[in-house]
Amino acid sequence: MSGEKGVGAAAGGGEQLALIRESVRKAKVPRAKPRTWRGAALAEEFPVARVLVDKGLIHLDQFFDYAVPAAMDEEARPGARVRVRFGARVVKGRREGGELHDGFIVERLSESEYRGPLAPLAQVLSPEPVLSPGLLALCRAVADRYAGALADVVQLAVPPRRVRPEREPASTPSPPPAAPEPGTWVRYAGGPGYLQALARGDAPRAVWTALPGPHWADELARAAAATLASGRGALIVVPDGRTAARLDAALTELVGAGRHVLLTADSGPEERYRRWLAVNRGSVRAVVGTRAAMFAPVRDLGLAAIWDDGDSSHSEQHAPQPHAREVLLLRAAHEKAGFLLGGVGCTVEAAQLVDTGWALPLAAPRERVRAAAPLIRTVGDADQARDEAARAARLPTLAWQVVREGLRTGPVLVQVPRRGYVPKLSCERCRTPARCAGCAGPLEAGEGGGLRCGWCGRDEAGWRCGECGGVRLRAQIVGARRTAEELGRAFPAVPVRTSGREHVLDTVPGRPALVVSTPGAEPVAEGGYAAALLLDGWAMLGRPDLRAGEEALRRWLGAAALVRGQEAGGTVVVVAEPTLRPVQALVRWDPAGHAVRELAERAELGFPPVSRMAAVAGRPEDVRGFLDTAELPDGVEVLGPVPMPVRQAGRPRRAGDPPVEEAWERMLLRVRTGQGAALAAALKAAQAGRAVRREGEGVWVRVDPVDLG
Structure with a gap:
């Protein structure tokens, strides 16, 4: 060889x-x-x-x-x-x-x-x-x-081989279906035209801000059916199995059985390989699946679509940790296919696609948005400070009133943040996040009570808020753990259901009940929820992460979209400071506007996706040796080092985690747009060189890390 x-x-x-x-x-x-x-x-x-x-x-x-x-x-x-x-x-x-x-x-x-x-x-x-x-x-x-x-x-x-499916003969592909009617796509400006372009065999590219409600699955299915009608294939990637099952049912109802396959881990290794083979052989031209389906070998791809691209499930945890959105963008460009990025929210990456002109926006007029969205009400710090109920039970009076009213006509959703959010620091007066004067990274409480940047490791002395001039900081609250028990005691005649962690509910009946859920695990209620409470907003806004505000808004929109529209009496109460940008975007139901403003702010500060970043982690001597030998492109900015938390024995190891009780540090490398390929090539060559020379221990490299905190 x-x-x-x-x-x-x-x-x-x-x-x-x-x-x-x-x-x-x-x-x-x-x-x-x-x-x-x-x-x-x-x-x-x-x-x-x-x-x-x-x-x-x-x-x-x-x-x-x-x-x-x-x-x-x-x-x-x-x-x-x-x-x-x-x-x-x-x-x-x-x-x-x-x-x-x-x-x-x-x-x-x-x-x-x-x-x-x-x-x-x-x-x-x-x-x-x-x-x-x-x-x-x-x-x-x-x-x-x-x-x-x-x-x-x-x-x-390529999934692992299974013998039995390979021995089965390939089936004959079904003829293309007829082009579907626009259906609820008529609610969007340009929606019917987008379907017509797919049915003609064109390759339209769009960022779709979906209206709240249950129609998104049927609308995605119609986009896939229009692509099939042109004789081409369609690929739709969704964040989880529950979402995939809803889209699978909608597409089956629209075009019939046998024209598409569902690729999720729930089907088991053999059945999943059988379905993958059907796609590879050309017997089936449409795929609905979770993250791994981004590589599905669809013949003559005409549409690459992704739903809710901000969900962390779209980021692969195995090397080299690609993101489904970026893989589908590569496929759409290389295979000259249409592209559709949809969701109730809007990520900064989606806003950048529109800003650069690569994709066109696909949204409903404001009057339709107001009619479909529920009424949003806010409870801030000042309101809670004057509220006896909030001080006693951590639930403001307004929340109690909305729950009582909602339980008269249907179920009420209560979203509680996950445990384990690490608090970050912000100005005590105006709640603006505290950032480093050097690289604009998040400030953390260092040893000895001082402030230190979480990105570049620089000590920050004499911090002062750039918005209001304040000099005092506060740590955000961490979350509520007894919400379900408190609600159960307050409403003893109403059943309380929980969804999250190992037990995730898919649907709940339309009868009065309290449904306590963690973000992302909210079940769908028959007929929609009568009301929703979004508790402890600071727990999500307080994460030491560049995407904290974007992620909080995405989670809130996902829960609020399950509530009945304002015309049907749907109401949502969010417990967070009303003046903050994500809260205002929720009140106005304007995720695209929030993403555009976030993109402008990141462009000013040089944050992704306007720039490209890579993280290098390992033992301090290995990280320094790695960067010394790497031929990095001109203009690269090195941020760090920052010590990584020591992993305790018994805690599962994730990608990029240090070994148990071994001190690691992390460096961030930042380059301007257009230098990402050169940076990736330099890091890859440096890794190969160290491996050939057997220099030190290996280092962990990730290009475009989702979490910079």
């Missing part, structure tokens, strides 16, 4: 890794054209198989050449799974030993550039071509963007 010059030539423009090329290459030695291996005949045509070995090591991110025995000639197709010996040594002109590893055949060649003997394929695990050229190119692009290894991305894209 031999190392090639790099994966870029075959995979669509990847970075060549000079450190892992052959150190000696004689120019006049003819290329190897194997014909036999230890007396066994090799394939007559294309006797060389170029293989992606499933190692996942950054310094081995390349293809390797193997000889194809004649007995395997028919089954050793491009895209097939194989077993090969890796790490063999040359003994008397022959390759000996080596461990068996899985891999994928990338292509078949007539000759190899390697001048020595090639080891043969050990086994063809399956002739099923599961790694198509298009999927390989997508994986290469994702690996390059996130400074990861191609084999790691392929592991995310």
